[in-house]
Amino acid sequence: MSTLIVAFPKLEEAKTVRNLLIHRGFDVAVPCTSGAQAINQADTLSDGIIICGYKLSDNMVYTELYEYKPKSFEMLLVASQNRWEDCQDNGIVCAAMPIKVNDLVSTIEMMLQAQIRRRRKLRSQPRKRSPEEQKIIDDAKHLLMERNNMSEQEAFRYIQKCSMDSGNTMVESATMVMGIYQDV
Template sequence: MATIIVAFPKLEEARAIRNLLIRKGFDVAMPITSGAQVINQADSLASGIIVCGYKLSDNMVYSDLYEYKPKSFELLLVTSQNRWEECRDNNIVCLATPLKVNELVQTLEMMIQAQVRTRKKKRSTPTRRSPEEQRIIDDAKHLLMERNNMSEPEAFRYIQKCSMDSGNSMVESARMVIGLYEE
């Protein structure tokens, strides 16, 4: 689950929201009051969501925080509705004050699900090989086809299986095949 960073200019507000989120089952970091602390905390974490107010104690505004945060973090701004227009231009998720618990929880769940979908999609896209790497794999396939009378799909599956069994990449396994036949 994504870690949530709660940042508001007043420590009491940040603590109250943090405690509320913990009671609702979220993984929440220590409450923070300044933008610099948020960025430091976010840099030490893999991914997550920053819940913050319009302006923090070090006069960092949400838009600066949005710009400096790691790309793996989303921003949820809690502010009055008259400031929402600025947020929409930056594609930032906003919640109105006074804050309603159900809206906060549902919004965070939606944002976490979006992050999970993005990570799954990123993992499922195959990695692109460089022309040099593809040439190495092709050379290994051709060696297997010539010397072991394999078809191209069989040679590819052999390299793929060696790769999976050894925990190496396809290119490393292809290099090993080439190395075996060059001796």
């Protein structure tokens, strides 16, 4: 599950929001007061959401924080509406001050669900092979076609089945096939 990072200029504000979110069942990291702390915290985590105010104690503005944060993190700006000037252009989600607890929670849940959908979509896409990896697979297919009288589709399926049976990647299985036939 994604971790939330709470960053506000005053430690009391950050702790209050953190405690509120923990009470609602969210995984929240240590509260931060500066942009540098938030970025360091994000660098130690895989993904999540940074919830922040307009300007932090080290004078870092939310746009700078957005620029320096890891790409796997999203950002939720909690500020008055007149401070939202750059939000719509770069994908920062905004919540108006004073924020209601239910609005904050539902916004965070919506953002977390979007992250989950994005992760699933990335996982379901086939991994792109480099030209070198594709050449290894093609060489193994041609070797199988030549030595075992297989069609190209049969050779591919054979390498694919070996890969699934052994738990190796297609490239590793193709390399093993080539190693077996080159020794003969």
